[in-house]
Amino acid sequence: MTGCVTDPNSPGLEYMPDMYRSPAVEAYVDYGMDPYYVTEEVASSQRNTQSARKPVAGTIPFVGANKAFGLPYAYPNTPEGYEAAGAGLLSPLTTTKAHIEAGMEIYTKMCSQCHGEEGKGDGALSRNGHIAGIPSYSDKLKDLPVGKMYHTLTYGKGLMGSHASQLSQKDRWLVIEYIKVLQQGGEMPEFDDAGNVVESAADGAMAMNN
Ligand code: HEC
Structure with missing residues (x-):
């Protein structure tokens, strides 16, 4: 009642002004x-x-330290996606002693039962005949690009299942650092005191950067 006035230019009396003018x-x-x-x-x-x-739980960071490992995988699970990953997908990690050692630990726990300690395709599950035809890293897979490795780890290939639910994106790239060593027959690159690869070392170290 008190809000209604006859003057058409008057806003009238406001009550509960916070409803009109919220902070x-x-x-x-x-x-x-x-x-x-x-x-x-x-x-x-x-x-x-x-x-x-704060962002809600499950928000995918696309900037900051985790950005390289946060975004969804861009390549589809098709033969074309596999080839495209091989041609265009590079590791966000640099090759360092620490990364290779972290990758070796993952490899020993999760891959050696099939691929063998040295990556020759002769792990226990291969020797007892359960999984046949596991290729050797240093032979058949010597020139396999890291993008294809990552693609296979993500989706699986043939008798090897997907490891996307067991290994985070970062863990997949870490284990690939060690696969690159196994591609060189297990020969570690040369490191400086900080654990970085010495660039001037022979061809082997150059190939490590693919
Ligand atoms: C159950 C046994 C098994 C396990 C466990 C396994 N693999 Fe494999 N892996 C295979 C087989 C079999 C192939 C050959 C697949 C094909 O080409 O058909 C293969 C192929 C690969 C290749 C070559 C992929 C390509 O694109 O040609 C890579 C790299 C690889 N494995 C890495 C790993 C890593 C790293 C792990 C551990 C996280 C792992 N595998 C665990 C059986 C296994």
Whole structure:
């Protein structure tokens, strides 16, 4: 009743003005609600509270340290996708002693039962006849590009199942660092004191960077 007035230019009497004029909340700005309405106690507890919230669980980071390992895999599970990964997909990791050793640990636990300690295709499951025809890294797979390795680890190939649910994207790239060593017959590249590959070493080390 009191809100209605006869003057057509008058906004009338506002009551519950916070419904008309809600506090303008801006991202990344702390705001306190007006103590006039919410009491000083509530207002002071809200001051210095950033209005933007953390991203919800499961949000995929596409910037920052994890970006190379966060995005969904772009190549489809088709023969064309396999070839395209081989031609265009490179490892986000550099070849270092630490990466190779981390890859070796994964390899020993998850791959050697089929591929064999030295990657010759003669692991226990091959010797007892369960899985036949596992190719040797240093022979048939010597020139296999890392993109194809990653593709196979992600989707599986022939008798080798997908490892996408057992190995994170980073773990897949780490184990590939060790496969590259096995492609050289198990010969480690030469490292400097910081554990980086010495660039000037012979052809072997150059091939490690593919
Ligand atoms: C159950 C046995 C088995 C396990 C476990 C296994 N593999 Fe394989 N892997 C195979 C077989 C069989 C092939 C040959 C697939 C084909 O070409 O048909 C293969 C092929 C590959 C290739 C060549 C892929 C290509 O594109 O030609 C790579 C690289 C490889 N495995 C890496 C790994 C790594 C790394 C692991 C451990 C995370 C692993 N495999 C675990 C059986 C296995």
